[in-house]
Amino acid sequence: EVQLVESGGGLVQPGRSMKLSCAASGFTFNNYDMAWVCQAPKKGLEWVATISYDGSSTYYRDSVKGRFTISRDNAKSTLYLQMDSLRSEDTATYYCARHGPLTGSWYFDFWGPGTMVTVSS
Amino acid sequence: DTVLTQSPALAVSPGERVTISCRASESVSTGMHWYQQKPGQQPKLLIYGASNLESGVPARFSGSGSGTDFTLTIDPVEADDTATYFCQQSWNDLTFGSGTKLEIK
Numbered sequence A: 001e002v003q004l005v006e007s008g009g010g011l012v013q014p015g016r017s018m019k020l021s022c023a024a025s026g027f028t029f030n031n032y033d034m035a036w037v038c039q040a041p042k043k044g045l046e047w048v049a050t051i052s053y054d055g056s057s058t059y060y061r062d063s064v065k066g067r068f069t070i071s072r073d074n075a076k077s078t079l080y081l082q083m084d085s086l087r088s089e090d091t092a093t094y095y096c097a098r099h100g101p102l103t104g105s106w107y108f109d110f111w112g113p114g115t116m117v118t119v120s121s
Numbered sequence B: 001d002t003v004l005t006q007s008p009a010l011a012v013s014p015g016e017r018v019t020i021s022c023r024a025s026e027s028v029s030t031g032m033h034w035y036q037q038k039p040g041q042q043p044k045l046l047i048y049g050a051s052n053l054e055s056g057v058p059a060r061f062s063g064s065g066s067g068t069d070f071t072l073t074i075d076p077v078e079a080d081d082t083a084t085y086f087c088q089q090s091w092n093d094l095t096f097g098s099g100t101k102l103e104i105k
Helices: none
Strands: A003-007 A010-012 A018-025 A034-039 A045-051 A058-060 A068-073 A078-083 A092-099 A108-111 A115-119 B009-012 B018-024 B032-037 B044-048 B061-066 B069-074 B083-089 B100-104
Touching: A003 A092, A018 A034, A018 A092, A018 A115, A034 A068, A034 A078, A034 A108, A045 A068, A045 A078, A045 A092, A058 A068, A108 B044, B009 B018, B018 B032, B018 B083, B018 B100, B032 B061, B044 B061, B069 B083
Parallel strands: A010 A115, B009 B100
Antiparallel strands: A003 A018, A018 A078, A034 A045, A034 A092, A045 A058, A068 A078, A092 A108, A092 A115, B018 B069, B032 B044, B032 B083, B061 B069, B083 B100
């Protein structure tokens, strides 16, 4: 059974940092591109970042470029999101998501339950 | 960014056919995908590539369209289909629609 379980969320002050983790199981992690997608309270979904299956390529939405870093440890089947210089508008539930199975599949065929990040003083 | 426009809400009765639309501000070819999100849960993929049914998703769900106009159809609707449905395009970067909340009367 495919499982993605996020952790590391919580309350953080503006300007501080937070690191999210996503533990994957039930599939061959290093065969898949992976992503983070966020959802502000009562709002829609926003793609945040993607990392290729081998970690060689990363992609970010403009609003997080230079502040967030996506990475992965294939030996541990774990995805990460390092978030620096956090802003109140980063407040959201952050989902770990698996890209579709084919190369260049820019949709998400499995999602974790999410972890909430609240940026507030 | 490519903007995806969805109607905010729909209400239908069980057994009826419902179509949920998504219009793109520019052509996305067939790079359109649909998700179902039930309250308090993560999204679930229903349709990818405009018309391909994801494995394990009931055949009551179908998708169509290309270019700028896309449709998700549920026929027949069941009570358990109460959810918000999001479209997502992958042709020009990656953006989501704002979602259509489906109520089953």
